[in-house]
Amino acid sequence: MADSGGRSPVSAPPRRLVVAVATYRRPQLLAGLLPLLDEQARAVSSEGLSTEILVVDNDPEGSAGPEVTALTLETPLTLVSEPRPGLTAARNRILDEAGNAGLLAFIDDDEQPSSGWLTRLLEVMTATEATAVTGPVESSPVEPLDMWLKGTEVFARARHSTGTTRRALATNNLLLDLHQVRDMSLRFDPRFGLTGGEDSMFGQSLLRRGGTIVWCDEAVVRERVPEDRLTRAWALNRATRSGETWVRVRTVDPPRLRAAGLRLRYAATGAVRWTLGTALALISRARGDAEGLGRHQFSAAGALGMIRGALGRTIVEYSRG
Structure with a gap:
């Protein structure tokens, strides 16, 4: 029409x-x-x-x-x-x-x-x-x-x-x-x-x-x-990288002073979580609790990643070198 x-x-x-x-x-x-x-x-x-x-x-x-x-x-x-x-x-x-x-x-x-x-x-x-x-x-x-x-x-x-x-x-x-x-x-x-x-x-x-x-x-x-x-090394590396990334995406663009304050806060949070995760992992190991050991070591690795991210450290997972 x-x-x-x-x-x-x-x-x-x-x-x-x-x-x-x-x-x-x-x-x-x-x-x-x-x-x-x-x-x-x-x-x-x-x-x-x-x-x-x-x-x-x-x-x-x-x-x-x-x-x-x-x-x-x-x-x-x-x-x-x-x-x-x-x-x-x-x-x-x-x-x-x-x-x-x-x-x-x-x-x-x-x-x-x-x-x-x-x-x-x-x-x-x-x-x-x-x-x-x-x-x-x-x-x-x-x-x-x-x-x-x-x-x-x-x-x-x-x-x-x-x-x-x-x-x-x-x-x-x-x-x-x-x-x-x-x-x-x-x-x-x-x-x-x-x-x-x-x-x-x-x-x-x-x-x-x-x-x-x-x-x-x-x-x-x-x-x-x-x-x-399906290895412990891969899982712990993934946890650490995830912690790094979580911090990096939140601190890469803010103004310098705000970014510095955020990095300091995330580093402190990571340190507390790493300490707690490591302590709980030691308890799980002493009890023979493999599942608990994995949970707490994974958590500690993620916390370590937060600290690394706050310090500007990164795992280059996709490097071809």
């Missing part, structure tokens, strides 16, 4: 949703993930919403290429190389490649989405108009955990009621409203590129600029925990 001016009405272009994966030398896991993302994307595609899949390969040698190009998917798939090392470079490349898309979903290359994952994220974003919607990660270790690792709860992830407002996000399960993200001029901070925590910093920046983060408990992704992470 023509409009009053004799012209045919022009329908609005469909919204664009990009489902993105940053990958580094995990071609087989990626090859298993992409067909699942194809199913997720096709389930939400409509006349009003077009979907695409984006893979950013952070390996300068292009290890993802053969696996990706061998796949036949119905959803359009783009593979780009980002040789600059670090998570920040890969995630900012995703933001750049998404272009004028309205929506951007993140998932890690070692995860798999549950049925309806993307649908649920979109439903909550539509209902809440949040800047970001995030959801749970369920970890499945390849081997049974010993009592010490069980005590740490390092693989136990928090769950919340759908619609709950959150104060943090992670890019392993995330949907962003890119219109709001661009209006806030949000990017991933290069200071966290090789240490990790770039998503924590992104979330804090989002909140400081008036954005909102909402939880969707039905949008589950699952990760298989490999054998090399």
